[in-house]
Amino acid sequence: xxxxxxxxxxxxxxxxxxxxxxxxxxxxxxxxxxxxxxxxxxxxxxxxxxxxxxxxxxxxxxxxxxxxxxxxxxxxxxxxxxxxxxxxxxxxxxxxxxxxxxxxxxxxxxxxxxxxxxxxxxxxxxxxxxxxxxxxxxxxxxxxxxxxxxxxxxxxxxxxxxxxxxxxxxxx
Amino acid sequence: xxxxxxxxxxxxxxxxxxxxxxxxxxxxxxxxxxxxxxxxxxxxxxxxxxxxxxxxxxxxxxxxxxxxxxxxxxxxxxxxxxxxxxxxxxxxxxxxxxxxxxxxxxxxxxxxxxxxxxxxxxxxxxxxxxxxxxxxxxxxxxxxxxxxxxxxxxxxxxxxxxxxxxxxxxxx
DNA sequence: TATTGTTATACTCTATAACTATA
DNA sequence: TATAGTTATAGAGTATAACAATA
Numbered sequence: 001x002x003x004x005x006x007x008x009x010x011x012x013x014x015x016x017x018x019x020x021x022x023x024x025x026x027x028x029x030x031x032x033x034x035x036x037x038x039x040x041x042x043x044x045x046x047x048x049x050x051x052x053x054x055x056x057x058x059x060x061x062x063x064x065x066x067x068x069x070x071x072x073x074x075x076x077x078x079x080x081x082x083x084x085x086x087x088x089x090x091x092x093x094x095x096x097x098x099x100x101x102x103x104x105x106x107x108x109x110x111x112x113x114x115x116x117x118x119x120x121x122x123x124x125x126x127x128x129x130x131x132x133x134x135x136x137x138x139x140x141x142x143x144x145x146x147x148x149x150x151x152x153x154x155x156x157x158x159x160x161x162x163x164x165x166x167x168x169x170x171x172x
Numbered sequence: 173x174x175x176x177x178x179x180x181x182x183x184x185x186x187x188x189x190x191x192x193x194x195x196x197x198x199x200x201x202x203x204x205x206x207x208x209x210x211x212x213x214x215x216x217x218x219x220x221x222x223x224x225x226x227x228x229x230x231x232x233x234x235x236x237x238x239x240x241x242x243x244x245x246x247x248x249x250x251x252x253x254x255x256x257x258x259x260x261x262x263x264x265x266x267x268x269x270x271x272x273x274x275x276x277x278x279x280x281x282x283x284x285x286x287x288x289x290x291x292x293x294x295x296x297x298x299x300x301x302x303x304x305x306x307x308x309x310x311x312x313x314x315x316x317x318x319x320x321x322x323x324x325x326x327x328x329x330x331x332x333x334x335x336x337x338x339x340x341x342x343x344x
Numbered sequence: 345t346a347t348t349g350t351t352a353t354a355c356t357c358t359a360t361a362a363c364t365a366t367a
Numbered sequence: 368t369a370t371a372g373t374t375a376t377a378g379a380g381t382a383t384a385a386c387a388a389t390a
Contacts, residue, residue, distance in 0.1 A: 005294045008301075012309045016296050018316035021240060023195030025323040028243055041379080062349065068193060071200055072382055077350055079380090099348040099389045122177045124188050127326060131318040134183065140315050141187035143308055144194050150303040151197040213356080234372065244359050249373055251357090271366045271371045 026127055033123045038116035039086075043069060043079050045116065048088060051105035052113045059104040061094060068152065088112055198299055205295045210288035211258075215241060215251050217288065220260060223277035224285045231276040233266060240324065260284055 008016065027042060034040040040048070046069045051058050062076060070076045080103055083089045088109035094100030105113075129137060180188065199214060206212040212220070218241045223230050234248060242248045252275055255261040260281035266272030277285075301309060 004290050005297065007289075008293050008296065009306075011306065011313055012297075012301055015309045015313035015316065016300060018313055018320050019191075019195055019300070020199065022316050022319050022323065023191055023199075025240075025320075027192065027195075029323075043380085063347090068197075070381090073349065074351080074383080075381055081350090094348095097348080097390075101349065117179075118176050121180050124180065125177065125184075127323050128188060128191070128319060129180075129184055131322040132315065134181075136315055137184045137187045139311060141183055141190055143304065143312050143315075144187065144190035146303040147300060148190050148193050148197075151194065151201075151299055154299060215357085235370090242358090245372065246360080246374080247358055253373090266371090269367080269371080273372065 022128070026124070029123050029127055030120065033119050034116055037119045038112050040112070040116060041079070043075075044083055044088075045113075045120070047079060047083060047103075048105060048109055048113050051089065051103065052110050057104075058110075059102050062101045062103060065103060083109070194300070198296070201295050201299055202292065205291050206288055209291045210284050212284070212288060213251070215247075216255055216260075217285075217292070219251060219255060219275075220277060220281055220285050223261065223275065224282050229276075230282075231274050234273045234275060237275060255281070 031042045034042060034045050038045075047065060050065060050069070051060055062073075062080065065080070066073065066076045070079065080089065080091060084091055086108075088106060090104050090106060091101050092104070094102045132140070203214045206214060206217050210217075219237060222237060222241070223232055234245075234252065237252070238245065238248045242251065252261065252263060255275075256263055258280075260278060262276050262278060263273050264276070266274045304312070
């Protein structure tokens with residue numbers, strides 16, 4: 001019998017809705033730009049960016065790639081499949097673990113990324129950062145960093161995908 | 173011939189990705205909760221919340237509802253249709269403008285909202301606000317408020333849906 | 345037995361364009 | 368002619384479950 005939690009105070013409620021609105025509008029704009037400039041979905045862009053910018057080798061295991069980008073394995077397989085079909089990545093069995101698949105960005109993938117990046121930057125700068133000072137941006141980053149870590153380390157509350165029924169939060 | 177815009181500095185880049193990550197994780201969690209607790213999508217929840225919490229009368233014109241919640245008219249029609257089918261809202265011709273449609277939340281809609289709200293609050297509190305002080309939340313709200321306004325007032329850059337080809341940003 | 349990844353499938357959501365009706 | 372909304376339709380994306388293969 002869960003006790004009714006205290007409702008969000010107006011300040012937090014406002015912060016929550018502002019966050020969702022801003023992210024939603026930004027994502028919509030960014031997806032449009034990515035689509036028009038390079039036929040990429042945002043998820044595909046994230047995958048390419050991880051491979052091309054984050055990784056020195058240009059490679060990642062599927063599992064590592066999934067982290068934070070996608071919420072189901074099959075979703076990642078789907079997106080990676082699209083990228084592969086477009087010639088932007090290759091997939092090959094991981095050398096050390098035969099179960100694993102290593103995804104590697106191709107030259108075409110890097111080229112596509114480079115093609116898309118300026119416009120992407122432009123949209124983000126214009127939409128998100130135009131009304132923010134550099135100090136604001138820094139403050140924003142520092143506010144959100146611990147939240148991101150917290151979210152990533154917090155179990156999704158239905159951690160075990162093996163359970164059959166799952167806990168139905170039903171109750172009254 | 174657009175000059176290559178200056179790339180985002182690391183601070184802004186970090187803020188951007190943190191924002192997108194946080195919002196994405198939060199939305200995912202929230203959608204799951206809404207679905208489990210009340211068979212609602214996030215968009216449907218937003219619509220109900222606007223009608224039930226924002227509006228004193230419990231009514232809104234479609235056009236007003238669309239604002240910021242949905243990016244195409246047909247999308248709103250679709251979601252409003254689902255809500256109506258579920259008995260959570262009603263739709264009727266607007267009294268003053270025969271073209272318009274007024275959407276009104278029903279008692280069942282309010283009940284559903286009340287049913288879902290505690291769990292919703294709980295998820296947001298736990299995921300988003302646990303690592304933030306009240307002052308942090310306030311700072312976040314104040315940083316995002318002008319961004320939201322800016323985004324809302326910035327034309328989507330392809331304002332005219334009448335154009336056929338559209339400008340292909342192609343050319344490298 | 346646990347983990348990695350794929351496949352099949354079903355479903356939700358979104359967007360475009362064509363259309364109707366009122367202002 | 369412009370605006371409000373609906374419909375038809377098509378496509379993209381997601382998630383679940385069953386499956387195969389390796390650790």
